[in-house]
Amino acid sequence: MLRIPEFRRMWIQLSLSSLGDWMGLLATTALVAQLQNSFSGQAYAIGSLLIVRLMPALILGPLAGALADRLDRRMTMVVTDVIRFGLFVSIPLIGTLEWLLIASFLVEAVTLVWAPAKDASVPHLVPRERLAAANTLSLIMTYGTAPLAAAIFTLLATISRTLGSSVSFFRDSSVDLALYFNAATFLGSAIVIWGLKNIGRAARPDTGPEPGFLASITEGWRFVGQDRLVRGLVVGILGGFAGAGCVIALGRLYVGILGGGDSAYGILFGAVFVGLAGGMAAGPKLLGDYSRTRLFGVCVTGAGITLVIVAIIPNLVIACILVVAVGAFAGVAWVTGYTLLQAEVSDELRGRTFALVQSLVRVDLLLVLAVAPALVGLIGSHGIHLWGDITVRADGVTVVLLGGGLLAVAVGLFAYRQMDERVGVAVWPELWSALRGRKPAPTRPRHSGLFVAVEGAEGAGRSTQVELLRSWLAASGREVVVTSGSGATATGARLRELLFDPSAHLHPRTEALLAAADRAEHVSRVIEPALARGAIVITDRYVDSWVAFQCASRSVDAAELAVLAQWATQALIPDLTVLLDLPAELALPPETGVTPQFLAGEHDGARAHADADPATATATDAAINGIGGKPGVEPGRGSGDRSGEEIGAEVLAYRRRVRDGFRRLAQEEPARYLTVDATRPRDEIHAEVRAIVAGRVKRRAAPLGA
Numbered sequence: 001m002l003r004i005p006e007f008r009r010m011w012i013q014l015s016l017s018s019l020g021d022w023m024g025l026l027a028t029t030a031l032v033a034q035l036q037n038s039f040s041g042q043a044y045a046i047g048s049l050l051i052v053r054l055m056p057a058l059i060l061g062p063l064a065g066a067l068a069d070r071l072d073r074r075m076t077m078v079v080t081d082v083i084r085f086g087l088f089v090s091i092p093l094i095g096t097l098e099w100l101l102i103a104s105f106l107v108e109a110v111t112l113v114w115a116p117a118k119d120a121s122v123p124h125l126v127p128r129e130r131l132a133a134a135n136t137l138s139l140i141m142t143y144g145t146a147p148l149a150a151a152i153f154t155l156l157a158t159i160s161r162t163l164g165s166s167v168s169f170f171r172d173s174s175v176d177l178a179l180y181f182n183a184a185t186f187l188g189s190a191i192v193i194w195g196l197k198n199i200g201r202a203a204r205p206d207t208g209p210e211p212g213f214l215a216s217i218t219e220g221w222r223f224v225g226q227d228r229l230v231r232g233l234v235v236g237i238l239g240g241f242a243g244a245g246c247v248i249a250l251g252r253l254y255v256g257i258l259g260g261g262d263s264a265y266g267i268l269f270g271a272v273f274v275g276l277a278g279g280m281a282a283g284p285k286l287l288g289d290y291s292r293t294r295l296f297g298v299c300v301t302g303a304g305i306t307l308v309i310v311a312i313i314p315n316l317v318i319a320c321i322l323v324v325a326v327g328a329f330a331g332v333a334w335v336t337g338y339t340l341l342q343a344e345v346s347d348e349l350r351g352r353t354f355a356l357v358q359s360l361v362r363v364d365l366l367l368v369l370a371v372a373p374a375l376v377g378l379i380g381s382h383g384i385h386l387w388g389d390i391t392v393r394a395d396g397v398t399v400v401l402l403g404g405g406l407l408a409v410a411v412g413l414f415a416y417r418q419m420d421e422r423v424g425v426a427v428w429p430e431l432w433s434a435l436r437g438r439k440p441a442p443t444r445p446r447h448s449g450l451f452v453a454v455e456g457a458e459g460a461g462r463s464t465q466v467e468l469l470r471s472w473l474a475a476s477g478r479e480v481v482v483t484s485g486s487g488a489t490a491t492g493a494r495l496r497e498l499l500f501d502p503s504a505h506l507h508p509r510t511e512a513l514l515a516a517a518d519r520a521e522h523v524s525r526v527i528e529p530a531l532a533r534g535a536i537v538i539t540d541r542y543v544d545s546w547v548a549f550q551c552a553s554r555s556v557d558a559a560e561l562a563v564l565a566q567w568a569t570q571a572l573i574p575d576l577t578v579l580l581d582l583p584a585e586l587a588l589p590p591e592t593g594v595t596p597q598f599l600a601g602e603h604d605g606a607r608a609h610a611d612a613d614p615a616t617a618t619a620t621d622a623a624i625n626g627i628g629g630k631p632g633v634e635p636g637r638g639s640g641d642r643s644g645e646e647i648g649a650e651v652l653a654y655r656r657r658v659r660d661g662f663r664r665l666a667q668e669e670p671a672r673y674l675t676v677d678a679t680r681p682r683d684e685i686h687a688e689v690r691a692i693v694a695g696r697v698k699r700r701a702a703p704l705g706a
């Protein structure tokens with residue numbers, strides 16, 4: 001990463017600024033104590049300083065973000081660094097508590113403008129695919145400079161103590177030296193940034209006049225509230241920080257409950273940071289190309305679950321080990337979330353988004369740090385006696401930590417659901433193969449459309465449900481595209497002709513490849529463009545039919561076909577697959593004129609034919625041998641001199657396998673499927689489908705009017 005000269009400069013600048021920030025925190029806290037004589041006066045002054053440092057984020061955060069998006073980012077960083085240099089120099093020169101508080105407020109306010117300008121600039125300096133690595137390095141320096149700052153501060157204090165007795169300049173000057181050192185880091189940072197020529201003003205698309213300042217603030221808020229990915233990220237980040245805040249606020253009390261003292265507290269605290277650093281440094285590398293949107297939700301949830309265990313575990317050693325895991329999950333989530341914000345938020349909105357996130361995080365932390373100990377006090381210390389010697393802890397610390405963990409689990413799951421772009425792809429197998437270094441299927445670009453597939457055997461009522469759904473959706477004013485799973489494009493139609501030509505005698509692999517080509521055309525020429533326009537796409541059959549039919553003929557392996565299908569469709573999976581499930585005895589081909597309705601009489605919904613006569617199916621299936629062919633080589637074709645009954649039994653068995661195939665696919669991914677009993681009345685089925693589709697439309701795009 002550091003071989004990219006522009007990023008190297010930025011990284012140096014960031015390291016200097018972070019070092020300066022930590023030094024500033026240490027030095028101002030020490031100075032504020034020096035400026036007061038009494039113990040309580042020192043305590044109040046330190047408290048005021050911390051409040052003063054947090055205040056700007058609460059009041060000015062959104063303004064700062066809008067500024068960062070409107071001004072030249074390089075100049076913003078240079079000017080804010082120079083201002084911070086001046087402010088830090090002025091603190092020891094003026095030397096009063098009042099000025100220290102005012103200057104601290106101003107430094108924080110200026111930092112608020114600097115930070116989103118910096119965060120929004122990184123994507124201009126490194127290629128998108130290396131953003132995660134860049135952020136890992138930056139975050140490691142941001143936190144890694146803390147111990148360095150502490151070491152320098154201690155060194156300066158030692159120098160001033162040693163030389164203070166002989167050289168008057170050094171008397172009581174450790175804080176002053178630290179503040180000057182701090183000021184110098186900002187000046188250095190300004191010089192480094194000055195040399196970065198690739199950063200300018202945020203790029204705004206040519207969509208009319210730029211909104212006013214206030215309008216641009218609300219534009220940022222609206223974006224965070226409305227964009228599913230960013231909303232999920234922000235909620236996840238806040239939940240993660242709430243959990244972390246609980247650990248920080250209650251760590252010492254927790255250790256005490258488990259019989260530990262200050263040194264155990266030190267170990268516990270260190271364990272969080274070891275995990276955090278490890279997670280940030282190794283997590284993204286270890287997980288290779290695993291979906292970042294998924295990784296974020298998985299890690300926030302993982303941190304929450306581990307925190308829940310930490311809350312109830314009665315052993316300090318195990319707790320310390322688990323806390324490393326909490327930190328690691330949090331570290332991966334933090335780098336991932338940060339990178340996603342940089343990569344997925346457009347340049348024009350990035351500064352405001354980062355500023356809003358930073359403000360919200362501070363409010364979140366402030367609330368948790370204030371509320372968590374108060375809650376602990378309110379709950380008090382109890383134990384619930386179960387039986388014998390067994391007593392369960394029910395003290396405030398356990399309850400609040402448990403609550404923090406559960407909250408993190410809830411927001412992690414929420415974030416996962418909001419952000420997941422790979423609905424339908426199982427989580428654990430994909431995570432497992434990423435850990436083994438396998439490349440996942442490509443992640444699809446986000447779209448605001450909705451993709452619905454209707455699957456089922458012949459005569460199951462697919463066309464009927466597709467049409468009912470189409471007319472209902474079209475009435476809401478949305479663009480609806482109805483298509484068919486095979487032969488929907490010009491090339492697809494030719495392929496289908498070949499596929500359905502019994503005289504072609506296709507090898508099963510050839511058949512699979514031709515079917516894959518048909519699906520590739522369909523996805524890239526029809527479905528994807530429609531989804532990109534925001535349309536609702538309804539397809540009568542999709543990949544499931546192909547898999548179910550071809551596997552039922554036992555000509556190919558289902559897992560191999562699934563890999564081919566995923567490649568051909570570039571892993572485009574429907575948001576919803578409606579499976580019209582019809583007993584094999586009733587799944588009869590329309591070519592014969594023997595439809596389920598024929599069997600059922602005129603009555604809608606009277607399809608359930610437990611007593612359906614397999615002999616009818618046998619005759620029907622025998623009848624269709626020779627009527628067009630079907631891929632999958634339906635049994636019976638070329639049956640030689642087998643009896644009609646034998647052929648019928650085979651056909652029925654084949655259709656049962658088709659039905660089982662569909663049902664198996666649905667069972668594997670229950671969240672994506674709506675399996676409907678297709679023997680029910682069509683309007684009842686439609687109402688059920690409509691209710692689910694309405695929910696999906698709401699989650700994906702503008703709500704339906706009807």
Ligand SMILES: Nc1ncnc2c1ncn2[C@@H]1O[C@H](COP(=O)(O)OP(=O)(O)OP(=O)(O)O)[C@@H](O)[C@H]1O
Pocket residue numbers: 456457458459460461462463464465589590595596597603604605606607678679680681682683685
């Ligand atoms: N729920 C239902 N109850 C009774 N009859 C139905 C129901 N749904 C559809 N039908 C009727 O069943 C017949 C087949 O329905 P439809 O054409 O919708 O099925 P399909 O699955 O699209 O068939 P194909 O496999 O031939 O494309 C039609 O005559 C239709 O009117």
Ligand SMILES: Cc1cn([C@H]2C[C@H](O)[C@@H](COP(=O)(O)O)O2)c(=O)[nH]c1=O
Pocket residue numbers: 458485486515541545546547549550630631632
């Ligand atoms: C798509 C597809 C279909 N079949 C079978 C299923 C039916 O028996 C016929 C006609 O299908 P249609 O698409 O509903 O017209 O073909 C198949 O065996 N393999 C497939 O991929």
